[in-house]
Amino acid sequence: MVPNDRKYTRDHEWVMVEGNVAKMGITAHAAEALGDIVYVELPAVGDEVAMGESYCVVESVKASSSVFSAVNGTVVEINEELDGAPEKLNEDAFENFIAAVEFTEITEDLMDADEYEKFCEEEA
Amino acid sequence: MRSEYKLIFERSHEGRRAYDLPECDAPDAMDQIPEELKANSELALPEIAEVDLVRHYTNLSRRNFGVDNGFYPLGSCTMKYNPKINEELAVAFDDMHPLLDASMSQGCLALMKDMEDMLCEICGMDAFTLQPAAGAHGELTGLMHIRAYHEHRGDFERKVMIVPDAAHGTNPASAAMAGFKVKEIKSAPDGGVDLDALRAAVGPDTAGLMLTNPSTLGLFERNIKEIAKIVHEAGGLLYYDGANLNAIMGIVRPGDMGFDVMHINLHKTFSTPHGGGGPGSGPVGVKKHLIPFMPVPRIEEDENEMYYLDYNKPESIGKIKSFYGNFGVIVKAFCYIRSLGGEGLKEASENAVLNANYVMNKLRGVYDIPHDRICMHECVVTPTEEMMKNEVHTSDIAKALIDRGYHPPTIYFPLIVHEAMMIEPTESEARETLDEFVEAMKGIAEQVKTDPAAIHAAPVTTPVGRPDEVTAARKPIVKYEG
Numbered sequence: 001m002v003p004n005d006r007k008y009t010r011d012h013e014w015v016m017v018e019g020n021v022a023k024m025g026i027t028a029h030a031a032e033a034l035g036d037i038v039y040v041e042l043p044a045v046g047d048e049v050a051m052g053e054s055y056c057v058v059e060s061v062k063a064s065s066s067v068f069s070a071v072n073g074t075v076v077e078i079n080e081e082l083d084g085a086p087e088k089l090n091e092d093a094f095e096n097f098i099a100a101v102e103f104t105e106i107t108e109d110l111m112d113a114d115e116y117e118k119f120c121e122e123e124a
Numbered sequence: 125m126r127s128e129y130k131l132i133f134e135r136s137h138e139g140r141r142a143y144d145l146p147e148c149d150a151p152d153a154m155d156q157i158p159e160e161l162k163a164n165s166e167l168a169l170p171e172i173a174e175v176d177l178v179r180h181y182t183n184l185s186r187r188n189f190g191v192d193n194g195f196y197p198l199g200s201c202t203m204k205y206n207p208k209i210n211e212e213l214a215v216a217f218d219d220m221h222p223l224l225d226a227s228m229s230q231g232c233l234a235l236m237k238d239m240e241d242m243l244c245e246i247c248g249m250d251a252f253t254l255q256p257a258a259g260a261h262g263e264l265t266g267l268m269h270i271r272a273y274h275e276h277r278g279d280f281e282r283k284v285m286i287v288p289d290a291a292h293g294t295n296p297a298s299a300a301m302a303g304f305k306v307k308e309i310k311s312a313p314d315g316g317v318d319l320d321a322l323r324a325a326v327g328p329d330t331a332g333l334m335l336t337n338p339s340t341l342g343l344f345e346r347n348i349k350e351i352a353k354i355v356h357e358a359g360g361l362l363y364y365d366g367a368n369l370n371a372i373m374g375i376v377r378p379g380d381m382g383f384d385v386m387h388i389n390l391h392k393t394f395s396t397p398h399g400g401g402g403p404g405s406g407p408v409g410v411k412k413h414l415i416p417f418m419p420v421p422r423i424e425e426d427e428n429e430m431y432y433l434d435y436n437k438p439e440s441i442g443k444i445k446s447f448y449g450n451f452g453v454i455v456k457a458f459c460y461i462r463s464l465g466g467e468g469l470k471e472a473s474e475n476a477v478l479n480a481n482y483v484m485n486k487l488r489g490v491y492d493i494p495h496d497r498i499c500m501h502e503c504v505v506t507p508t509e510e511m512m513k514n515e516v517h518t519s520d521i522a523k524a525l526i527d528r529g530y531h532p533p534t535i536y537f538p539l540i541v542h543e544a545m546m547i548e549p550t551e552s553e554a555r556e557t558l559d560e561f562v563e564a565m566k567g568i569a570e571q572v573k574t575d576p577a578a579i580h581a582a583p584v585t586t587p588v589g590r591p592d593e594v595t596a597a598r599k600p601i602v603k604y605e606g
Contacts, residue, residue, distance in 0.1 A: 033542070038597035054308075061593045062519075062536040064293075066308070086598065 002027070003094050007070075008116035014094065015070040015110065022071045022106060023097040026058065029120050031093040034060040040082040040089065043099055047075045051107045056098050058089065070110065073103030129587050132180055133604050136170035142177045187587060189531055190399070195557055197483075199502045199534035199546025200292070200340060202370045202392035203399065204476075207463070210395065210456040217455055222447040226432045233431035236448065237423045239458050240407075246461075246469065247369075247386060248379025249409030254454050255419050255445040259367060262387025262406025263298035263334075265419065268441045269385050269410055270332045270361045271302055272417040276439060282331040282360070288317055290341060290538050292367055295334045304331055311540055315341040315495045317351055326358035336365040337381065338372070338500035340538040342480060342546070352382025361385065361414075369393045370550070371477055371501035374470025378409075385410045394457035405453035419444045475551035476501040479558060483549055486562040490569045494541050502548035504541055511569070514576045518543040521568055523590065526583040528564040 002008070006016035012030035016023045031037065039059040049055040054066035055075070077100040082088060088096045111119055154162070172180070190196070196203040220232055240252040256262040267285065274282040285299035286307050296306040309325050312318040316339065326333075333355045337345040345351065355362050364378040364386030370393045378386050390405035391398035398404055410418060420440045421433035433448075464472060477500050484493060484503035491505040507518060522532035522545070534546040549558055572579055583589060 036594040036597075038594060054306075059597075061597060063539050065539070 002113040002117050004113035007110035007112060008119075009068065009070055009107070009110060010119065011068050012120075013067060013070060015106070016097075017106070020102055021076065021100050022073070022103045023100045024055075024067075024070060025097045026067055026089060026093050027116070028093045031089045034058060034065060035062045036060055037086045037089045039064075040086045040098065042078045042080070042083060043075050045075050045078060049073060049075060049099075049101055051105065059086075067098060069101065070107050071101050071103035072105040073101040075099050076102045129183075131604060132170045132172065132177075133606055135172055135176055135180060138171055140171045140173045140176075142172060142174035191552075194529055194531065195549075195553060195561055196531040197533045197547045197549050197561070198531060199342070199504075199548040200367060200537065201399070201534065202367075202389075202501075202548060202550060203531075204370070204392075204395055204550035205552035206395045206397055206456070207460065209463070210459040213459045214452050214455040217451070220451075222451070227430070230431055232451065233423050233433075235458055236451075236454060237425070237431060239454055239461075240423070242458075242461055243388060243407055243409060246373060246377070247366075247388070247409050248377030249386065250379075250412045251415050251418060252407050252409045253418050253422075254405065254407045254449040255443075256387065256406035256408055257445055257450060258391070258402060258404030259387060259389045259406045260294040260298055261444070262389070262408050263294055263363075263365065264301050265406075265408045265441070265444050266363055266385045266387050266410075267298055267302035267304065267332075267334075268444075269408070269414045269417045270363065271304070272439070272441050273361065273414055274331055276417070279359075281329055284327075284329045285331050286322070286325050286333040286355075286360075288335065288339075290315065290339050290540050291334060291336060292340060292365060295336075295365060299334065311339075314497075315339060315343050315540075316345050316347060319347055319350060319354070322351060322354050326354060326360060328359065330355070330358045330360035332361040332363055332384075334363040334365060335383075336368055337378070338368045338502075340368075340546075341495055341504050341541070342368075342371075342499040342502035342548075343495060343497065344371075344500055348381045356382070367392065368501065371473055373473040374466060375473055379411065383411075385414055390453055390457040395460040396453045396456040403450040403453055405450045405457065407449075417441050421448070472551045473501070476549075479549040479551060479553055480547070482555070483547055483558055483562060486558070487565055490566050491545075494544075501550070502546055504538070504544050504546050506541065506543045506545065508569075511572045512543070514572050516572045516576055516579050518545050520579050520582070521545065521565075524568045524571070524579050524582040525564060527585045528567070530561060530564060 006014050008014050012027045014025050014027055037058055037060045041057040043055045049069040050072050052068055055069045056067040058065050058067055079097050191203050191205055226233060236254055239254060243252045256265045283305050284307050285304035286309055287295045287299060288311055289308050290311045299306050307325055309321040310318055337348055339345055352362055361384040362382055364383035366386050366388040369388055387406045387408045390396055416439040418440060420435045420437050420443055422437060423431055424434045425431055480499050480501050480503050484499055487505050492508050493505055507516060507521060518535045522535050525532045536544060537546060538544060
């Protein structure tokens with residue numbers, strides 16, 4: 001189930017906005033497509049991120065993939081648990097954020113849960 | 125066939141020796157070494173008798189798989205057969221030392237100069253350097269030219285290197301290493317560069333675009349002229365990743381397509397050994413406007429027709445490799461080019477393309493072909509939906525191929541194709557070999573229907589079946605602990 005408390009990108013990332021902070025992660029669909037995730041290269045607190053640009057690399061046994069930001073802003077928190085336990089993204093991608101960003105701008109190209117589910121079906 | 129295979133350390137037995145050193149005839153030598161530099165414990169080397177040592181490594185070598193053992197269709201790697209005569213010819217240069225004065229190295233320098241000229245002709249570039257150690261080093265060197273070019277014009281704003289999402293992973297890595305910011309653009313549905321995405325991506329911050337043509341999907345980039353125009357009009361330069369040059373020799377040249385700078389993998393296209401750690405060789409070719417920035421030394425000819433090494437190039441990016449590159453590899457590639465000649469190289473490319481199309485067409489209907497059009501030197505196929513319903517994926521098919529005596533194709537690359545298998549037969553292979561491979565692929569497809577469990581158990585003919593790749597990646601043990 002795709003939770004409807006947040007928005008989604010076409011690159012299979014989720015973004016959850018609380019005030020001026022956006023929590024970002026990858027979707028369960030993305031985690032499943034990647035296969036067993038073995039390493040997450042996290043950004044650092046204080047890093048500047050930009051819409052559509054990579055802020056994190058997720059490495060699986062198949063490949064390493066960039067994770068793109070939905071916002072412009074500064075990283076204020078990272079999910080350090082992922083450093084030692086990357087499998088958490090496979091276990092529950094929606095419960096485990098990658099980074100929280102204090103943002104100045106957010107992309108308009110976002111989908112809600114229903115739209116995202118449809119998008120995944122169409123892509124398959 | 126499966127048996128417990130011990131590490132050399134596990135075979136160690138105190139006091140055994142394969143070789144006895146003579147008595148030390150310089151007993152004071154140890155006194156000359158400062159105390160703090162002396163090892164204070166014995167080296168942890170295995171102790172083993174000669175016969176056991178020979179058996180250990182001989183048996184290991186028999187478990188290796190190379191192009192001399194069998195068909196090796198590893199896409200994007202061009203595992204063509206390397207004629208053995210080239211190895212023999214390279215031995216002729218064995219006694220040359222790179223510190224010999226240029227006056228005593230005229231033969232070597234002549235060969236290198238000739239090689240540069242031949243590569244210029246094959247690629248349509250104006251000058252080549254043979255220094256880079258391998259492909260990615262060539263990319264870095266080429267991108268340093270682009271950076272030097274912009275900075276020399278006083279334009280310090282061009283910091284963005286555009287890389288399509290189909291690119292080899294080394295492209296964005298090399299761009300980052302050269303100090304650029306990487307902007308990825310998506311591919312069009314036909315697998316080529318999305319022209320609108322490219323138009324939207326270029327601007328006053330564009331340093332250049334890195335492109336592989338044929339692309340990593342094994343498809344020729346039909347819009348290359350338009351792509352070159354878009355990048356050049358935006359003030360950027362065009363970088364050619366020569367990984368797939370094997371498809372186009374003698375047919376079309378990167379220089380004529382509009383590329384400003386490129387690298388070649390001599391160890392792929394020009395038949396020198398690779399895989400297993402090198403050495404490779406990644407010559408970089410440039411158009412006229414980039415010549416001043418080429419690495420030193422350049423090989424030049426003086427008025428007496430003697431070659432010398434010219435270090436006096438004030439705008440050069442500097443030296444990028446010790447001595448002059450991996451000379452032995454250059455000699456082998458030189459011999460390969462000379463023995464084939466222009467017509468032979470063209471024929472090699474034609475046969476490489478023919479072989480890939482032959483395999484692709486024979487597999488149609490058995491496997492899916494996501495971009496079904498005439499391919500170049502490699503083709504991309506995927507398991508059918510039916511196979512995936514049986515939980516059989518690309519990695520399973522690759523493992524099953526091992527039991528049938530083949531090196532698997534490249535899998536899960538390019539990243540933009542789900543479950544990709546990239547097959548590059550190369551020109552070296554006979555039709556019978558291709559037919560046998562196709563039969564093996566069909567046999568696997570058949571077994572997926574009748575006995576998917578057997579596919580999931582593969583390989584069963586190797587010393588190790590399915591290593592736990594996930595644990596190996598998450599919790600690697602990188603040193604022997606006895």
